Amino acid sequence: MSAAPSSTLETIARIRQEVCILHAELTRYGLVVWTAGNVSARVPGHDLMVIKPSGVSYDDLTPEQMVVTDLYGVPVAGDADGEWGNPGLSPSSDTAAHAYVYRHMPDVGGVVHTHSTYATAWAARGESIPCVLTMMGDEFGGSIPVGPFALIGDDSIGQGIVETLKNSNSPAVLMQNHGPFTIGKDARDAVKAAVMCEEVARTVHISRQLGEPLPMDQAKIESLYARYQNVYGR
Amino acid sequence: MSAAPSSTLETIARIRQEVCILHAELTRYGLVVWTAGNVSARVPGHDLMVIKPSGVSYDDLTPEQMVVTDLYGVPVAGDADGEWGNPGLSPSSDTAAHAYVYRHMPDVGGVVHTHSTYATAWAARGESIPCVLTMMGDEFGGSIPVGPFALIGDDSIGQGIVETLKNSNSPAVLMQNHGPFTIGKDARDAVKAAVMCEEVARTVHISRQLGEPLPMDQAKIESLYARYQNVYGR
Amino acid sequence: MSAAPSSTLETIARIRQEVCILHAELTRYGLVVWTAGNVSARVPGHDLMVIKPSGVSYDDLTPEQMVVTDLYGVPVAGDADGEWGNPGLSPSSDTAAHAYVYRHMPDVGGVVHTHSTYATAWAARGESIPCVLTMMGDEFGGSIPVGPFALIGDDSIGQGIVETLKNSNSPAVLMQNHGPFTIGKDARDAVKAAVMCEEVARTVHISRQLGEPLPMDQAKIESLYARYQNVYGR
Amino acid sequence: MSAAPSSTLETIARIRQEVCILHAELTRYGLVVWTAGNVSARVPGHDLMVIKPSGVSYDDLTPEQMVVTDLYGVPVAGDADGEWGNPGLSPSSDTAAHAYVYRHMPDVGGVVHTHSTYATAWAARGESIPCVLTMMGDEFGGSIPVGPFALIGDDSIGQGIVETLKNSNSPAVLMQNHGPFTIGKDARDAVKAAVMCEEVARTVHISRQLGEPLPMDQAKIESLYARYQNVYGR
Numbered sequence: 006m007s008a009a010p011s012s013t014l015e016t017i018a019r020i021r022q023e024v025c026i027l028h029a030e031l032t033r034y035g036l037v038v039w040t041a042g043n044v045s046a047r048v049p050g051h052d053l054m055v056i057k058p059s060g061v062s063y064d065d066l067t068p069e070q071m072v073v074t075d076l077y078g079v080p081v082a083g084d085a086d087g088e089w090g091n092p093g094l095s096p097s098s099d100t101a102a103h104a105y106v107y108r109h110m111p112d113v114g115g116v117v118h119t120h121s122t123y124a125t126a127w128a129a130r131g132e133s134i135p136c137v138l139t140m141m142g143d144e145f146g147g148s149i150p151v152g153p154f155a156l157i158g159d160d161s162i163g164q165g166i167v168e169t170l171k172n173s174n175s176p177a178v179l180m181q182n183h184g185p186f187t188i189g190k191d192a193r194d195a196v197k198a199a200v201m202c203e204e205v206a207r208t209v210h211i212s213r214q215l216g217e218p219l220p221m222d223q224a225k226i227e228s229l230y231a232r233y234q235n236v237y238g239r
Numbered sequence: 240m241s242a243a244p245s246s247t248l249e250t251i252a253r254i255r256q257e258v259c260i261l262h263a264e265l266t267r268y269g270l271v272v273w274t275a276g277n278v279s280a281r282v283p284g285h286d287l288m289v290i291k292p293s294g295v296s297y298d299d300l301t302p303e304q305m306v307v308t309d310l311y312g313v314p315v316a317g318d319a320d321g322e323w324g325n326p327g328l329s330p331s332s333d334t335a336a337h338a339y340v341y342r343h344m345p346d347v348g349g350v351v352h353t354h355s356t357y358a359t360a361w362a363a364r365g366e367s368i369p370c371v372l373t374m375m376g377d378e379f380g381g382s383i384p385v386g387p388f389a390l391i392g393d394d395s396i397g398q399g400i401v402e403t404l405k406n407s408n409s410p411a412v413l414m415q416n417h418g419p420f421t422i423g424k425d426a427r428d429a430v431k432a433a434v435m436c437e438e439v440a441r442t443v444h445i446s447r448q449l450g451e452p453l454p455m456d457q458a459k460i461e462s463l464y465a466r467y468q469n470v471y472g473r
Numbered sequence: 474m475s476a477a478p479s480s481t482l483e484t485i486a487r488i489r490q491e492v493c494i495l496h497a498e499l500t501r502y503g504l505v506v507w508t509a510g511n512v513s514a515r516v517p518g519h520d521l522m523v524i525k526p527s528g529v530s531y532d533d534l535t536p537e538q539m540v541v542t543d544l545y546g547v548p549v550a551g552d553a554d555g556e557w558g559n560p561g562l563s564p565s566s567d568t569a570a571h572a573y574v575y576r577h578m579p580d581v582g583g584v585v586h587t588h589s590t591y592a593t594a595w596a597a598r599g600e601s602i603p604c605v606l607t608m609m610g611d612e613f614g615g616s617i618p619v620g621p622f623a624l625i626g627d628d629s630i631g632q633g634i635v636e637t638l639k640n641s642n643s644p645a646v647l648m649q650n651h652g653p654f655t656i657g658k659d660a661r662d663a664v665k666a667a668v669m670c671e672e673v674a675r676t677v678h679i680s681r682q683l684g685e686p687l688p689m690d691q692a693k694i695e696s697l698y699a700r701y702q703n704v705y706g707r
Numbered sequence: 708m709s710a711a712p713s714s715t716l717e718t719i720a721r722i723r724q725e726v727c728i729l730h731a732e733l734t735r736y737g738l739v740v741w742t743a744g745n746v747s748a749r750v751p752g753h754d755l756m757v758i759k760p761s762g763v764s765y766d767d768l769t770p771e772q773m774v775v776t777d778l779y780g781v782p783v784a785g786d787a788d789g790e791w792g793n794p795g796l797s798p799s800s801d802t803a804a805h806a807y808v809y810r811h812m813p814d815v816g817g818v819v820h821t822h823s824t825y826a827t828a829w830a831a832r833g834e835s836i837p838c839v840l841t842m843m844g845d846e847f848g849g850s851i852p853v854g855p856f857a858l859i860g861d862d863s864i865g866q867g868i869v870e871t872l873k874n875s876n877s878p879a880v881l882m883q884n885h886g887p888f889t890i891g892k893d894a895r896d897a898v899k900a901a902v903m904c905e906e907v908a909r910t911v912h913i914s915r916q917l918g919e920p921l922p923m924d925q926a927k928i929e930s931l932y933a934r935y936q937n938v939y940g941r
Contacts, residue, residue: 034272038736038906039899041842098938120842120906126914129839131921137363139391139417140275140354156927157841158934182923183841197273204272204354212360213917215447219365221416225390232392236332268506371597373625373651374509374588431507438506438588446594449681453599455650459624466626470566502740605831607859607885608743608822665741672740672822680828683915687833689884693858700860704800 013051020046020055020192021071027196031119032063034200042119043097046192047107049114052076054107058094072096078104098157105163106188110170115192117199120184123206127151128179134209137218141205142229146174149202154181162186174230177202247285254280254289254426255305261430265353266297268434276353277331280426281341283348286310288341292328306330312338332391339397340422344404349426351433354418357440361385362413368443371452375439376463380408383436388415396420408464411436481519488514488523488660489539495664499587500531502668510587511565514660515575517582520544522575526562540564546572566625573631574656578638583660585667588652591674595619596647602677605686609673610697614642617670622649630654642698645670715753722748722757722894723773729898733821734765736902744821745799748894749809751816754778756809760796774798780806800859807865808890812872817894819901822886825908829853830881836911839920843907844931848876851904856883864888876932879904 027044031037040063045056055071072091074080078100080091097103103116127134127149134149136142141149152169155161166186169178176198177187185202189195212218261278265271274297279290289305306325308314312334314325331337337350361368361383368383370376375383386403389395400420403412410432411421419436423429446452495512499505508531513524523539540559542548546568548559565571571584595602595617602617604610609617620637623629634654637646644666645655653670657663680686729746733739742765747758757773774793776782780802782793799805805818829836829851836851838844843851854871857863868888871880878900879889887904891897914920 038902041906120840120910122906122910122913125840125910126916129911129914129920130918132918137416138354138359154921154923156930182839182921200272204275204356208354208356208359209363210913210917211356211444212363214360215444216364216366218363219388219416221388228390371650372588372593434506438509438590442588442590442593443597445590445678446597448594449678450598450600452597453622453650455622462624605884606822606827668740672743672824676822676824676827677831679824679912680831682828683912684832684834686831687856687884689856696858 013048016050017048017053017055017073018068020048021068021073024055024057024071024192025066025068027192028057028063028066030196030200031117034203036119036121036199036203037063042121043099043103043117044192044196045097045100045103045116047114048073053081054104056100056103057097059097061094070094072100074100074104076104076108077101099162101157101160102162102166102186105160106166106186109163109167110188112190113188113195115189115195117187117189117192117195118184119199119203121199121203121206123210124149124177124179124185124203125183126210127206128184129182131181133179134206135218135220136226137209137212137221138205139221139229140201141209142221142226143233144198144201145177145205146230146234147223147226149175149177149179149185149205152178152180152186155183247282250284251282251287251289251307252302254282255302255307258289258291258305258426259300259302261426262291262297262300264430264434265351268437270353270355270433270437271297276355277333277337277351278426278430279331279334279337279350281348282307287315288338290334290337291331293331295328304328306334308334308338310338310342311335333396335391335394336396336400336420339394340400340420343397343401344422346424347422347429349423349429351421351423351426351429352418353433353437355433355437355440357444358383358411358413358419358437359417360444361440362418363416365415367413368440369452369454370460371443371446371455372439373455373463374435375443376455376460377467378432378435379411379439380464380468381457381460383409383411383413383419383439386412386414386420388417481516484518485516485521485523485541486536488516489536489541492523492525492539492660493534493536495660496525496531496534498664498668499585502671504587504589504667504671505531510589511567511571511585512660512664513565513568513571513584515582516541521549522572524564524568524571527565529562538562540568542568542572544572544576545569567630569625569628570630570634570654573628574634574654577631577635578656580658581656581663583657583663585655585657585660585663586652587667587671589667589671589674591678592617592645592647592653592671593651594678595674596652597650599649601647602674603686603688604694605677605680605689606673607689607697608669609677610689610694611701612666612669613645613673614698614702615691615694617643617645617647617653617673620646620648620654622651715750718752719750719755719757719775720770722750723770723775726757726759726773726894727768727770729894730759730765730768732898732902733819736905738821738823738901738905739765740822744823745801745805745819746894746898747799747802747805747818749816750775755783756806758802758805759799761799763796772796774802776802776806778806778810779803801864803859803862804864804868804888807862808868808888811865811869812890814892815890815897817891817897819889819891819894819897820886821901821905823901823905823908825912826851826879826881826887826905827885828912829908830886831884833883835881836908837920837922838928839911839914839923840907841923841931842903843911844923844928845935846900846903847879847907848932848936849925849928851877851879851881851887851907854880854882854888856885 043057152165155165187195187198277291386399389399421429421432511525620633623633655666745759854867857867889897889900
């Protein structure tokens with residue numbers, strides 16, 4: 006591999022910092038325990054991504070540990086070379102799913118995966134979350150859909166995410182019996198979607214425990230979504 | 240616009256400080272995630288209010304960022320002038336609702352809006368919270384009422400809040416499919432109402448999960464409310 | 474009133490410190506919001522007690538603010554004198570109930586009142602918590618009983634607490650539509666009872682949401698209780 | 708008892724440090740209140756274990772306080788000798804159960820006991836947790852089983868743990884009406900199992916509140932488990 010230009014290295018350093026720091030939002034909002042969740046970001050202008058290393062505690066994460074891979078999830082350079090600064094750690098075991106999303110959704114700049122409790126509870130029943138809150142209209146523009154059951158180890162999870170999200174306003178998909186994956190224009194945006202996904206999963210769950218939430222007209226949902234996406238420039 | 244007298248500027252500086260700090264109570268009690276909740280205060284003796292800027296994380300809030308608007312939600316002075324110290328940030332997207340409340344309820348000095356989980360769960364069902372706890376008698380003097388479904392963008396939300404609260408002891412209203420708005424004689428009082436609203440929404444929800452809470456006589460509720468409002472001087 | 478001997482003042486200083494610090498356990502375990510819970514302690518060897526002042530935030534509590542009262546809840550010395558160091562703050566609005574307990578239960582050295590969520594949810598239904606956990610056998614020696622509905626303002630609450638607890642192993646009583654009061658040999662012991670009361674209220678609630686917890690033989694409960702009380706020397 | 712070789716003392720110092728620090732994970736993830744949970748570790752190469760002292764707050768734990776016992780739970784050396792550094796504190800009241808596990812499961816290097824809320828709620832109903840989440844397949848390789856009702860005071864609890872776990876992939880057992888015990892190749896691994904046990908207990912509970920989670924094929928569970936145990940080298 007030829008030497009990386011210094012501007013690319015600066016970009017990667019910045020993205021590593023950002024991806025590292027964003028994991029603190031997952032713990033702050035209680036979306037993850039132990040090491041069970043991960044954030045990645047596309048490196049703009051390159052067929053590269055940056056993702057959490059496997060098995061490292063959130064407390065111990067440093068920007069230098071974030072792993073740079075190609076869009077097939079293969080770490081670049083690595084031990085033997087070191088030019089890209091990869092620390093010899095394996096990328097997250099969910100890397101293949103993130104990578105598949107970046108290959109097939111060119112506008113996506115960030116991906117997040119968690120097993121956040123309420124979203125995963127809906128996923129275990131294979132049930133989509135109905136849009137019954139104005140904040141859900143704003144952020145998701147409709148219900149949060151369910152993706153297929155898929156085992157880790159090949160592209161099944163990535164395919165399930167992409168097939169489900171390409172037909173939806175929602176930046177979140179609940180993979181059946183597994184948990185949510187979210188996307189965004191960058192990593193921060195995908196983290197926000199993960200936080201909001203759990204928030205609405207919890208609120209709608211609790212609302213349904215004692216009765217049926219009142220439905221919202223599709224036209225009103227569209228109106229909320231159009232306004233919010235416009236205001237916040239997504 | 241003529242120059243603002245220095246005493247007004249001091250008052251505004253104090254209110255900015257207070258409004259900024261009070262947002263930490265929203266995060267402390269878990270009433271908000273990301274940027275989805277806001278506190279405002281009337282500037283005593285002026286047709287002005289101070290409110291959270293739109294889209295700024297609670298971690299990053301500084302008093303200087305709080306936006307001063309008139310009671311129609313229009314930022315005063317602003318970029319071109321700067322005399323009022325507005326930082327060029329937009330006020331919260333909920334500013335119109337806060338402003339409507341200040342215009343129509345002259346005794347209100349503070350307004351808070353959140354999407355706190357349990358209160359929003361009741362709001363999604365369009366169900367008022369029955370008064371079955373002595374602390375609810377103390378603080379709310381009866382049930383917490385539901386306001387109409389209303390879309391953001393005009394005065395519908397503000398009108399719904401005012402119409403609902405003017406017929407109630409409660410300083411909190413659950414806007415249908417949306418979430419709670421609370422009022423108080425000042426911003427701290429409105430924040431307390433937001434905290435207590437979520438607390439009773441959660442406790443009554445949990446109580447009802449396994450049966451029906453025992454009702455309290457209206458006379459006893461009135462007695463609790465009269466005593467508490469007297470003792471705490473509201 | 475004659476001058477207080479210096480040894481009494483030292484005792485009171487120590488108890489003030491202890492009562493103040495113990496309020497941090499109420500916030501740590503999420504038993505209280507805003508100012509809605511209080512700890513008191515008897516002053517050993519004196520007809521005096523020390524209790525939280527009314528309306529002060531937990532963040533701001535200092536030992537000096539703790540109010541010394543007689544066992545009818547009347548602050549001693551106070552503003553005019555100051556010898557006992559009372560800061561001119563009113564004692565908690567629940568002081569009468571604490572005082573009644575100290576007058577009628579001479580072995581009680583500490584009292585705690587909260588509106589902790591799950592315990593209060595059982596209280597709102599007027600339902601005692603069945604003893605279906607070994608830790609509940611250890612700490613409570615049976616079910617946690619419900620006390621009568623009682624309004625603040627006279628001795629009704631105190632009477633309800635004492636009548637209920639004198640026929641029970643439990644150091645906790647759920648006052649109907651109100652919340653738990655707990656007792657202990659000292660304030661720390663009463664705080665532990667408040668923490669454990671909420672813990673078992675929550676666990677048994679959650680267990681019952683999906684079925685019926687398995688009952689435990691009364692003989693086994695007695696055995697657990699006898700052993701635990703002996704080991705921990707209560 | 709003859710003098711302990713210095714290498715053993717170094718090993719014990721290291722294990723004391725590790726066991727002490729791991730208790731912070733129990734409080735961080737909300738698995739314990741007050742003093743109601745404990746971690747132990749086997750001392751590799753010796754018939755010794757290290758466990759939390761009884762009745763000490765998690766805040767106050769220091770490595771020096773961790774108690775070294777033989778595999779019958781008897782503190783070694785102790786006050787009179789002091790060579791092993793035992794601080795004169797009693798080991799946890801659950802020591803006999805930990806010790807029984809170390810005697811009968813030679814590959815186990817760490818044991819954890821908590822009363823974590825959701826796991827204990829399943830235990831109170833005597834109901835095993837069905838494997839309906841991919842993360843549960845990864846970590847537990849099937850359902851989390853229930854162990855018998857057993858009173859403290861003899862080897863009943865230890866026997867119940869060992870009998871249940873020896874027929875299961877799961878490193879966690881829910882002792883009926885009591886709470887979870889977990890095992891691992893070392894103390895950290897057992898703590899991870901305790902954290903994940905509560906996480907899946909909560910998620911499956913919440914999922915079942917509004918319907919029935921979708922089952923996962925046993926073959927798929929085995930596949931997840933085999934892959935995960937291989938990758939993480941357990």
